[in-house]
Amino acid sequence: MLADNDPRTSAVDEIRDWSKDYVRRHPVRSMETLGRQVIMGGRAIRYLVADVFAWRFPFKEFVDQAAFMVKVSLIPTVAVALPISATLSIQFGLLAGQVGASSLAGAASGLAVIRQTAPLVTAVLLAAAVGSAICSDLGARTIREEVDAMEVMGVSVLHRLVVPRLAAGILVALALTGFSCFVGFLAGYLFNVYVQDGTQGSFMATFSSFATAGDLYLAMVKAVVFGAIVTIVACEKGLNTKGGPGGVANSVNATVVASMILLMVVNVGFTEMYTVLFPRTTL
Template sequence: MATSAASRTGSGASTTWARGYLHRHPGAALETVGRQVIMGGQALRYLVVDAAAGRFPFREFVRQAMFMVKTAYLPTIAVALPISATLSIQFGLLAGQVGATSLAGAAGGLAVIRQSAPLVTAMLLAAAVGSAICSDLGARTIREEIDAMEVMGVSALRRLVVPRLAAGILVAMALTGLSCFIGFLAGYLFNVYVQHGTPGSYLATFSSFATTGDLVLAMVKAAVFGTIVTVVACEKGLHTAGGPGGVANSVNAAVVASMILLMVVNVGFTELYTILFPRTTL
């Protein structure tokens, strides 16, 4: 009887906790998204205002940009190569099945520029750079350095977040361009030397179907993705609580939230571009 009563008590406590969590979680999620939107808007405004007034922390911007490049460029190349080869394999097989092997270059190249390059770059920025930014700001927060800055009248948003935001946008666009080049080169080499495609056909179809708008779309995606990764990481880091364990939790939450937002925004960008700029012919 005692065991049965204890079991019912434990079950009741679990049910109460689950109901309370489901009640609190949507509100906490909305509050977090609201803070991120407000922080992103303020950081972009301060970026423009400080750059125009000559108060932009250029040295911190350069330091953060160099750190981001050193952290992310090798993983970007390492991931872009196999993904481009995989896309080349799949599109080559599909083109061969429908008798359109000459279009393998166009299909693979467009997939790399439109989808693979900006998304791969953003995900690696979220995993490598975003986690580093969040852990750095989170450690400063639990050591009360951020509070000390605010007490002295130094805005942590303008001094810490704005240069990281500018560096994240610039590095995301640069690495997306690198990823486009690496992806196209890998697809070309794989199609020509492994699938025995024709080099002239690959280049001709790619140059015929790829437009400047595709590269512009990739760069716009990269800028937006870089903004998302940086803002989410900074917001999680600046609102860290609970000591060293809280820093680890913030880093985990920042990476997961960034990945989810990147996927959702990528779907929106793709659908919007397809609607606004439809392809009338292949």
């Protein structure tokens, strides 16, 4: 037993008290943050629709943000999609060969790229590159009190800053997901045919037999949701930055971590819902 005046006793007590306080307050703060993000997302989507129909949409800001997002995320997305697609082709080719179904490697790798790899790789790269950039930009404006000045002048921050970024994030996510599907499928095809000694006809035939338009629709729906999640999380974290330049760094780190977790959870939910609602009757 430790004595009451032992310094180790006070250290243990402090650690225990901090742990209890953290466990007690962290779930509350997490739910508050999630609530702010849901509210901001709902208002931003409503304002986006209203601005488009009322011809008040800030088109120039939207174009600038979309061009910036493409510039910072296009090359990293392709650089990540290529090796992942090649890895999937290797694994599915080996597995298909072990069970005597080498001709099905094309269908397996192609479906994996369209259903999972393309939208998820795009979303992860958007969270890492685009989300961090959006958060740092809005966080810097917040600590310089530019956001407060806009509110004082009667300029809506949601209309001016969040809505064009949300629209740009969704559009860029759609475009990059489609491009990732093409790049990933092409990489898997080339690797299977020229490295694993597969045949061109069996690859294309099995893929066209098992792939459906619903797989591409699922990827596009995922892209829209993932793009909205990344943009909303980044905007919420940036607009609620506190603590000076160090707070901006903390907000950027929190943006990337929170976006990754939400993306993975939502991806699992989408996959399970699609499997239940549209089951495969045959292989």
